[in-house]
Amino acid sequence: MAVVFQWLVRLTAGLIVLAVLGVGMIYYLASRSLPKYDATLQVEGIGAPAEIVRDNANVPHILAQSDADAFFALGFVHAQDRLWQMMMLRRTAQGRLSEVFGVKTVETDSFIRRLDIYRLAVQSVAAQSPQTLTALEAYSAGVNARIAQINQEALGRGAPEFFIFPMALAPWQPADSIAVGKLMALQLSGQLDAEVMRARMSLALPDPDRLVDILPDAPGSGVAALPEYAALVPDVPRYAAVEPQTINPLSPFGPEAFAGASNAWAAAPSRSASGGTLLANDPHLGFSAPGIWYLAHLDLAAGGVIGATIPGIPAVLTGRSDSLGWGLTTAYVDDQDLFIEELNPDNPTQYRTPDGWKEFETRKSIITIKDADPITLTLRWTDNGPVLPGRFKNIGAVTPPGHVAALSWTALSPNDTSLSGAIGLMSSQDVAQAINASELFVAPAQNLTLADLDTIAMKTVGAVPRRDPNHQSKGRMPSFGYLPENRWQGVMSFASNPGFVAPLGGILGNTNNKTVERPFPNHVSYRWGDTQRVQRWQRLMQARQVHTRDSFIEAQLDTVSATARTLLPLIGAELWFTGEAAPDGTAERQRQRALTLLADWNGEMNEHLPEPLIYAAWLRALQDRMLRDDIGPLANELTHVEPLFIERAFRDVDGASVWCDVRQSAPVETCPDMARMALDDALIWIGETYGTQLESLRWGDAHQAIQDHPVLGDVPVLRYFVNIRQSTSGGDNTLQRGLTRGGAGANAFENVHGAGYRGVYDFADPDSSVFIESTGQSGHFLSRHYDDMAQLWRRGEYIPMSLDQGLARAASVGITKLEPATQ
Incomplete structure (x- = not known):
């Protein structure tokens, strides 16, 4: 017995030793890819020595002797800190995820291939300005220099994820950066979803006149009512069966509610306490770990620029120089149309056009799948755009038999010069130059908010389709592609895009709200991203005669819901302080307790309060009850509360209170x-x-910010190291926006979409400007910079946004010197 015990002890000790050695070996291999920031490196592709000074937040300050070398260094630091993220963005844009992840990403690859994003990016390279081509080539060389260093020095394949999902690291190309930009356009586009939902709702509603209630237009001048979809496109089943689309964490296709949002506002010197212009911007995107944004400072010939970049793209997309600041918000331009294309019943390789039957443009595309046989897609294009499968965005539910659907979208251009617009913006010195440079933007359409030393402005940038005044659905629902009046007629002139320069009131801004009211076809959009946050923004801006950097920060972090303040008095009007006392433990008593709490609440969506959770759950249940008997399963897809719908019903606008009656009950x-x-x-x-x-x-227990690793976030044990989760304030309709997941599950109120970047720029003292991102600079989960900004971001704190090289050096975490390789 003693011998057996001794051997068991030895075996256990041996297993422990092996486990420790195994963990040590894994840690060693993973940590090899942690970049060393204090180094002197000889690299191919750089023209002269350059320095990368990383401040104590790991923000690189790139000091180079030419713009080309500055972009080379930007590519190098992106690849140092976010190589895995860059490779995933490129593979997503190429439709090549399945080579690494197998069958679970085939659907995503299939959809991307049909859009042909990468081929269009390759074609767009030749359309760029000479300045942009230089930046793209230098940036690519910088990325490839880091890949070469990884290969030569065996630096753990560049990131820990490459050990789990091995892949060949192909050299970065200029087209890759343009493709990443197109991928961002895809994530920010939701007009296709809106068209399909409007059509499906039109088919499902017993009374089509009630469409304006559940899918309301933004407040303002009214829009003429549209006919029922069945009248536009006959033979569509009223309740079409829809096979749900699988959403993979790596997929760029999200629900319409996650199509992008942002805040930006600016103050002229007359409305600034310091006498200088002010600008604040916080673009909203889906959360992930690492976040999509990467902070950087580039010292260019035109002057230093600092702000937020996206790994893979050689541009500061939102930020400032010494004399100019720029911010972005999604403009919600109606830049997508879905066309129903009639197939030739005698020849399915043809579709109907205004001039008769025409052959589809076709091309084969092979998707290679890990551990499975490859599949071959036949890509089809019509004059209107790529043909999409019925499963994509539920298109099949609104496509009659004998037809297919094709998408027109401004981003599907082989001459997309959006990156040239971004590069030109970085070298602009004032508002006028910035507006001129931004004419090159194509997609995604954005509201560009600007501030120079004297002036503020906002301009909608990006292509706006030109439509025929006789368009069947005015671009609001799918329409027949063979009718000439439905087809696009090019794009509007840049001069006709909405613009506001030096407003008399000295304040301008955008929360994705409606900016202009124009008659069709000059309307810009019928669908806008916000009708609620703008109310609170107006109140905060007009509550002060003059603003400061701190008052702009206060507005960015504001968590008061104007929606709650509007809706609670309406929906509780006959419930407050009514009814007899009820014994403890009864539903009546619980209701009274909830109403008492809400009656004393000021609408602040504070993470430490109970009232926001009660309010949010109440509105969710209310909308579901009002919709369920009228539209059935379609109610499951309206996962977020539409405040205007609730308000219309409870105010009985045009008879909208009919939604409160359950039609099936006596x-x-x-x-x-x-x-x-x-x-x-x-x-x-x-x-x-x-x-x-x-x-x-x-509220914070339900409203946790879910910043998960897209690939490793569900891996047992490892997920505790790679995911970043925090209790947060805010909600769907607050300026500090924390969009909830939606739906009916226990995780319905998780915060999954918000301000991954915040910046506030003060041009009375530019170096007092501040910014922050939601995670950290590094994409390596063993780095202390993986999540070192997360708590600062959660608490509403910022870090200095200075172009001062001395400040960066004084507290640097490392200085990397890049020198031309000697022959």
Whole structure:
């Protein structure tokens, strides 16, 4: 027995030793790819010595003797810190994820291949300005210099993920950067989703006149009512069966609610306490670890620029120089149209055009799949754009038999000069030069907010389709592609894009709200991204005669919901302080407790309060009750509350209170009845999910910022090292926006989309400007810079945004010197 025990001890000790050695070996291999920031390196492709000074937040300050060498160094630092992310962005744009991840990404690859994003990017290289071509080539050389260093020095393949998902690292090409830009355009586009949803809703609603309630237009001058979709495109089943589309974490295709949002505002010297212009910007995108943004400073011939870049793209997309600041918000331009193309019943290789039947433009594309046989796609294009499968965005639900759907989209241009616009913007010295440079933007369409030393401005940049005044659906729903009046007629002139320069009030801004009201076809858009945040923004801006950097920061971090302040008095009008006392433990008593809490609440979506959770759950349950009996399963796809719908119903605008009556029941339910039942629904859900002690609830427990690694985030044990999760304030309709996941599950209120970057620029003292990103500069989860900004971001803190080289050197974490390789 003693011998057996001794051997068991030895075996256990041996296993422990092997485990420790195994963990040590894994750590050694993974840590080899951690970049050394204090180094002198000889590299191919750089023209003269350059320095990369990393400050104490690991923001690189790139000091070079030419613009080409500065872009070379930017490519090098992007590849040092975010190589895995760059490779994933490129593979996504190429439709080549399945070579690494197998069958689970085939659908994503298939959709991307049909859009042909990468081929269009390759064609667009020749359309760039000479300045941009120089930047692209130098940037690519910098990325490739880092890849060469990894290969020569065996630096752990460049990132730990490459050990788990090995792949060949092909050299970076100029087209890769343009493709990443097109991928961002895809993530920021939601007009296709809106068209399909409007068509499906038109088919599903018993009374099509009620479409304006659930899919309301932004407030302002009214828009003429549209006919029912079935009248536009006959023979579509009223309730088409839809096979749900699989969404992979690496997929750029998200629901319409996640199509992009942002805030930007500026103050002229007359509205600034310091006498200098002010600019604030916080673009909103889906959260991930690492985040999409990367902070950098480039010392260019035109002057230093500092701000947020995207790894893979050689440009500061939002930031400032000494004399100019620029910020971006999604403009919601109606830049996508879905066309229903009729197939020739005698020859399915042809489709109908205004001039008769025409052959599809076709091309074969092979998707290589890890551990599976390759598949061959037949890509088809019409005059209107690529043909998309019915599973994509539920297009099949609105496509009649004998037809296919094709997409027109401004980003599907072989002459996309958007990157040239971004490069030109970086060298602009004032608002006028910046507006001229931005004429080259094509997609995604953005509202460009500008501030120089004296002037503020906002200009919508990007291509706006020119449509025929007789268009069947005015671009709001899919329409027949063979009718000439439905087809695009080029794009509008840049001069006609909305623009505001030096406004008399001295304040301008955008929260994705409606900017102009124009009659079709000069309308810009019918669908806007915000009707709520702008209300709070207007109040904060006009509450002060003059603003400061700190008041702009305060507005960025504001968590008061104007929506809650508007809707709660409406939906609770007949519930506040009514009813008899109820014994503890009953539904009536729980409802009274909830109403008492909400009655004393000021609408602040603070992470430490219970009221935001009660309010959010109540509105979610209310909208579901109002919709479910009218549109059935389609209600599952309206995952976020539409405040204008609730308000129209409870104010009975044009008879909208009919939504409160359950059509299938004999009694006539009123809106107060629906509100009471929905509150009980919400409290039951809260009790089952978080407990029945309402006073102890925390909004932040439900509203955690989910910044997960797209590939390793679900791996047991490892996920605790790669995912970044934090309790956060804000909500769907606050200026500090934290868009919730939506739906009906326990994770419905997780914060999954918001300001991954915040910047506030003060041109009275430019070096007092500040910025922050939501995770950290490094994409390597063993680096201390992987998440070192996360807590600062959560607490609403910032880091200095200075062009001062001395400050960067004084607290640097390392200085990398790049020297031309000797022969």
